[in-house]
Amino acid sequence: MSSALSRRQFLAGSAAMLGAGYVPGIWSKTTPTRLPIPPVVDGSRGRPIDLRIRSGTWSFKRGVRTPTLGFSQDYLGPTIRTRQHSELDLRYRNTLTESVAVHGHGLHVPGEVDGGPQLTIEPGADWQPGLSIVQPAATCWYHSHTHGKTGEQTYRGLAGLIIIDDEVADSLPLPRRYGVDDLPIVIQDRTFDEQGRLVYSLLDADEDGWLGDTIVINGAVAPVANVPAGKVRLRLLNGANARFYIVTFADNRTFHKIASDGGLLEAPVPLTMMEMSPGERCEIVIDMADGKTAGLLTLFEDEFDDDEEGVLGSLSNLFGRSEAALPPPSLTLTVDNALAANTAPLPERLAAIVRPQPQEIVRTRDFMLGMDNGDGDDDGGHGAMDMTINGAAMDMNVINERIERGVWERWRIRSDQGAHPFHVHGCSFLIERMEGETALPDQRGWKDIVVVDDDDWSEIVVRFDHPATEQYPYMYHCHILEHEDRGMMGQFTVS
Numbered sequence: 001m002s003s004a005l006s007r008r009q010f011l012a013g014s015a016a017m018l019g020a021g022y023v024p025g026i027w028s029k030t031t032p033t034r035l036p037i038p039p040v041v042d043g044s045r046g047r048p049i050d051l052r053i054r055s056g057t058w059s060f061k062r063g064v065r066t067p068t069l070g071f072s073q074d075y076l077g078p079t080i081r082t083r084q085h086s087e088l089d090l091r092y093r094n095t096l097t098e099s100v101a102v103h104g105h106g107l108h109v110p111g112e113v114d115g116g117p118q119l120t121i122e123p124g125a126d127w128q129p130g131l132s133i134v135q136p137a138a139t140c141w142y143h144s145h146t147h148g149k150t151g152e153q154t155y156r157g158l159a160g161l162i163i164i165d166d167e168v169a170d171s172l173p174l175p176r177r178y179g180v181d182d183l184p185i186v187i188q189d190r191t192f193d194e195q196g197r198l199v200y201s202l203l204d205a206d207e208d209g210w211l212g213d214t215i216v217i218n219g220a221v222a223p224v225a226n227v228p229a230g231k232v233r234l235r236l237l238n239g240a241n242a243r244f245y246i247v248t249f250a251d252n253r254t255f256h257k258i259a260s261d262g263g264l265l266e267a268p269v270p271l272t273m274m275e276m277s278p279g280e281r282c283e284i285v286i287d288m289a290d291g292k293t294a295g296l297l298t299l300f301e302d303e304f305d306d307d308e309e310g311v312l313g314s315l316s317n318l319f320g321r322s323e324a325a326l327p328p329p330s331l332t333l334t335v336d337n338a339l340a341a342n343t344a345p346l347p348e349r350l351a352a353i354v355r356p357q358p359q360e361i362v363r364t365r366d367f368m369l370g371m372d373n374g375d376g377d378d379d380g381g382h383g384a385m386d387m388t389i390n391g392a393a394m395d396m397n398v399i400n401e402r403i404e405r406g407v408w409e410r411w412r413i414r415s416d417q418g419a420h421p422f423h424v425h426g427c428s429f430l431i432e433r434m435e436g437e438t439a440l441p442d443q444r445g446w447k448d449i450v451v452v453d454d455d456d457w458s459e460i461v462v463r464f465d466h467p468a469t470e471q472y473p474y475m476y477h478c479h480i481l482e483h484e485d486r487g488m489m490g491q492f493t494v495s
């Protein structure tokens with residue numbers, strides 16, 4: 001088993017080996033790129049949003065053109081903005097020569113508009129889901145969910161953000177000027193060949209999934225953004241196929257996490273580093289009032305190895321060295337004093353989170369994520385691995401679980417090998433335990449992804465309020481997209 005599958009990890013080798021700032025030779029010595037900000041489209045006024053699934057050409061770094069996919073743009077898609085208690089009408093048109101399914105990750109909507117693999121859009125066809133947005137403010141996303149091709153299509157660019165607003169969030173003095181002090185940050189890693197083309201192969205992916213060697217932020221390598229000299233909110237999405245990141249800053253500054261996958265936490269949580277697994281969102285606020293440049297580091301968690309020091313110990317070693325020993329930032333924030341600053345103190349309370357009483361939890365289900373290598377006489381190779389949940393690989397014709405609507409359940413999840421980000425459609429849930437330990441304060445908000453491993457159970461409490469039929473069931477799956485595409489996924493109905 002490769003060390004990359006272990007999460008209790010320690011810095012191995014030199015900081016330069018952390019890779020997070022590795023820039024291939026073809027791109028060295030060019031002037032820094034500005035952080036691309038995806039255009040925002042307002043879906044809250046009932047006007048439908050057209051999203052053309054198309055191919056394009058995008059420069060991840062100036063001077064190199066890369067064939068890509070996107071939604072109405074060359075790479076990624078616009079940020080869709082909507083509100084609680086509004087209708088969101090999307091009109092997808094597939095202009096590719098392959099079929100595509102597009103899922104609204106984190107949305108509480110019925111299975112028939114959830115965009116699972118049954119909801120394939122054929123080449124030349126349209127799909128027009130009408131979404132009633134009932135959930136609170138959150139940063140969600142949309143991405144390819146095509147059967148067996150989620151990894152490849154997402155990697156090439158089929159992903160975008162969805163921001164939901166509500167009255168609670170509006171009433172708080174949080175930074176909210178999109179692209180100014182409220183920045184969408186999609187973190188991904190990609191591998192490019194000498195011509196600058198994206199390299200991807202599901203069959204060649206190893207057991208950890210497809211790991212790129214170059215970090216891209218909103219599709220740019222090591223970009224720079226100018227921000228006001230005040231509070232700045234980053235809506236971080238780990239949009240990588242398989243990579244777990246340690247997110248921290250080059251000056252080891254404290255930041256505040258204010259929201260997790262499903263919305264605002266009860267209170268801001270001060271942190272100097274955090275883990276982000278594939279698919280997760282974290283909203284953080286940093287204070288730029290001192291005028292100092294902030295370098296966002298997105299360290300490759302798999303570059304840390306098992307050691308009693310753990311990630312924290314390793315990081316303090318890392319920060320104990322000279323700043324030159326640190327990997328270069330994935331994103332640099334520099335202050336522009338001409339921009340109006342939000343200097344309001346962070347609110348002490350954010351949102352109320354009502355947890356179920358123990359007697360409200362009516363049943364328990366267990367899920368075991370399996371990646372055993374079959375008979376063991378083939379020599380590994382991702383393609384040969386069986387990726388399963390409770391012993392079964394994803395089968396579009398099998399409903400794995402049938403769930404009653406509107407009641408709380410406890411789900412216990414673990415794996416037989418390594419760490420996996422377990423994701424559930426159609427809900428937000430609350431984490432009670434993560435790998436056997438009580439969830440930390442920054443993990444006690446609404447979530448739709450929980451990290452599980454082979455040491456101990458992770459436990460969530462979950463309730464589904466929307467229907468999902470046999471024809472259009474929901475999915476639960478590992479969000480390492482190569483694991484998902486290899487079968488580590490199951491289907492369930494809610495009725």
Ligand code: C2O
Pocket residue numbers: 103105143145279423425475477479
């Ligand atoms: Cu973001 Cu079913 O996934």
Ligand code: CU
Pocket residue numbers: 103104105106423424425426
């Ligand atoms: Cu999802």
Ligand code: CU
Pocket residue numbers: 369419420421478479480483484488
């Ligand atoms: Cu997995």
